[in-house]
Amino acid sequence: MDFKEARDKFVQTWGALGSQWGINKTMAQIHAFLMVSSTAVSMEEVMEELKISRGNASMNLRALMDWGIVYKEFKAGERREFFTAEKDLDELAIKIAKERSKREIKPALKVLKEVSSISDNSSAEAKHFKEQTTKLYDFVAKTDTMIDKVTEYKDNWLTKLIVKMMK
Amino acid sequence: MDFKEARDKFVQTWGALGSQWGINKTMAQIHAFLMVSSTAVSMEEVMEELKISRGNASMNLRALMDWGIVYKEFKAGERREFFTAEKDLDELAIKIAKERSKREIKPALKVLKEVSSISDNSSAEAKHFKEQTTKLYDFVAKTDTMIDKVTEYKDNWLTKLIVKMMK
DNA sequence: ATAAAGTTTCAATTATTTTTGAAAGTTTAA
DNA sequence: TTAAACTTTCAAAAATAATTGAAACTTTAT
Numbered sequence: 001m002d003f004k005e006a007r008d009k010f011v012q013t014w015g016a017l018g019s020q021w022g023i024n025k026t027m028a029q030i031h032a033f034l035m036v037s038s039t040a041v042s043m044e045e046v047m048e049e050l051k052i053s054r055g056n057a058s059m060n061l062r063a064l065m066d067w068g069i070v071y072k073e074f075k076a077g078e079r080r081e082f083f084t085a086e087k088d089l090d091e092l093a094i095k096i097a098k099e100r101s102k103r104e105i106k107p108a109l110k111v112l113k114e115v116s117s118i119s120d121n122s123s124a125e126a127k128h129f130k131e132q133t134t135k136l137y138d139f140v141a142k143t144d145t146m147i148d149k150v151t152e153y154k155d156n157w158l159t160k161l162i163v164k165m166m167k
Numbered sequence: 168m169d170f171k172e173a174r175d176k177f178v179q180t181w182g183a184l185g186s187q188w189g190i191n192k193t194m195a196q197i198h199a200f201l202m203v204s205s206t207a208v209s210m211e212e213v214m215e216e217l218k219i220s221r222g223n224a225s226m227n228l229r230a231l232m233d234w235g236i237v238y239k240e241f242k243a244g245e246r247r248e249f250f251t252a253e254k255d256l257d258e259l260a261i262k263i264a265k266e267r268s269k270r271e272i273k274p275a276l277k278v279l280k281e282v283s284s285i286s287d288n289s290s291a292e293a294k295h296f297k298e299q300t301t302k303l304y305d306f307v308a309k310t311d312t313m314i315d316k317v318t319e320y321k322d323n324w325l326t327k328l329i330v331k332m333m334k
Numbered sequence: 335a336t337a338a339a340g341t342t343t344c345a346a347t348t349a350t351t352t353t354t355g356a357a358a359g360t361t362t363a364a
Numbered sequence: 365t366t367a368a369a370c371t372t373t374c375a376a377a378a379a380t381a382a383t384t385g386a387a388a389c390t391t392t393a394t
Binding site: 001002006010013014017019020021022036037038087089093104108111112115118120122123124125126129133135139142145146149158 | 170173174176177180203204205256260279281282287292293299300303306310
Binding site for chain 3: 019043044054055058059062079080081
C-alpha cells in the first residue's frame with residue numbers, strides 16, 4: 001500500500017466513522033484529509049482529492065470552521081484561501097466535546113428539567129415518569145459537568161483532580 | 168403540561184438526540200418510552216403510542232435487545248411478549264460504551280494501525296501522514312482503554328473518587 | 335470603474351436511511 | 365393436525381439528508 005492508497009483508505013474510514021456518529025460523511029472526510037496534510041490546502045485541492053463539488057466543499061469547510069477545528073490561512077501573494085485542521089488531538093477532542101455539549105446536551109437537559117417538573121402525581125405511571133426523568137437529568141448533568149472539568153484541565157486532568165482532592 | 172404530554176415531549180426529544188448521535192430515531196424513541204414505563208410493555212402498545220408499524224417496532228426492539236439495553240419479559244398466562252428497558256443508568260452507559268467500542272472504535276483502530284504502517288517514506292507528505300496517523304492510533308487506543316477500565320471497574324476507588332469529586 | 339479570481343448560497347436533484355405492510359414463519363392451545 | 369395469535373422478514377415506498385451546480389456575491393488588481 002503506497003501513501004496515496006493509505007491516505008484514501010484513512011479518509012474513507014474516517015468518513016464512515018463520522019456518519020455513525022451523526023457527522024456528515026464529507027465533513028468528516030475533509031477533516032481527515034486536512035489532518036494528514038502537512039501543508040495548508042486550497043478549496044480547489046479538497047474538491048479534487050475528494051471528488052466533491054465546490055458548494056459541498058464550501059459548506060463543509062464553513063461547518064468545520066464553526067466547530068473550531070479547521071482554520072483559514074492566508075498565504076502571501078496568494079488570492080485563494082487555504083485551510084488547515086487542528087492537529088493537536090487533545091485540543092480537537094476538547095473542541096468537539098464542548099461543541100456537542102453546547103448544541104445537543106444542554107438543550108436536552110432543558111427538556112429533561114421541564115418534563116421532570118410536571119405536577120401530575122395522580123397515577124403510579126406519572127410518579128415513575130417523574131422519578132426516572134429526574135434521575136436521567138441528574139445523570140446527564142453530572143456527565144456534562146465531568147466533560148467541562150476534564151476539558152478545563154486538559155493535559156493532566158486526573159492528576160489535578162486528585163491533587164485538589166488531597167488538599 | 169400533563170403526564171402524557173410530558174412523556175410525549177420526552178420521547179420526541181430523546182428521538183431527536185438519538186438521530187444526532189447516529190442512532191435511528193425510532194430506536195431511541197422506543198428506548199425512551201420503555202425507560203419511563205413502570206411496567207413491561209407489549210409490542211402492540213409500543214406501536215400505538217409511537218404510531219409506528221409492526222415491522223418497524225419489531226426490528227427496532229430486536230436492535231435494542233442486540234445492544235443489550237432492552238429485555239424481553241414473559242408474563243404468566245400471556246402469549247404475547249413484553250419488553251422492558253435497562254433502567255440503571257450506569258449500566259446503560261456502560262453497555263452503550265462497550266457496544267460502540269466493539270462496533271465502531273475497534274474496527275477504526277484496525278485501519279489506523281494498517282495505514283500508519285506503510286513503508287513509503289519517500290516524501291515529506293508520506294512521513295507526516297505516518298506520524299499523524301500513528302498519533303491518532305495512540306490517542307484513540309488510549310481513550311478506548313480508558314473506557315474499558317472505567318466500565319470494567321466501575322465501582323473501584325478511583326472511579327468513586329472522581330465521581331465524588333464531580334458532585 | 336471593470337473584470338478577473340475567487341467564495342457563498344440555495345433550489346433542485348440525488349443518495350441514503352428509515353419505515354411500511356403484507357407474506358412467511360413460529361408457537362401454543364385445543 | 366389445525367388454526368388462531370403472534371412475530372419476523374424484506375422488497376418497495378416514503379422520508380430525510382447530502383450534494384450539485386449555477387447564479388449571486390465579494391474581493392482585489394489594474
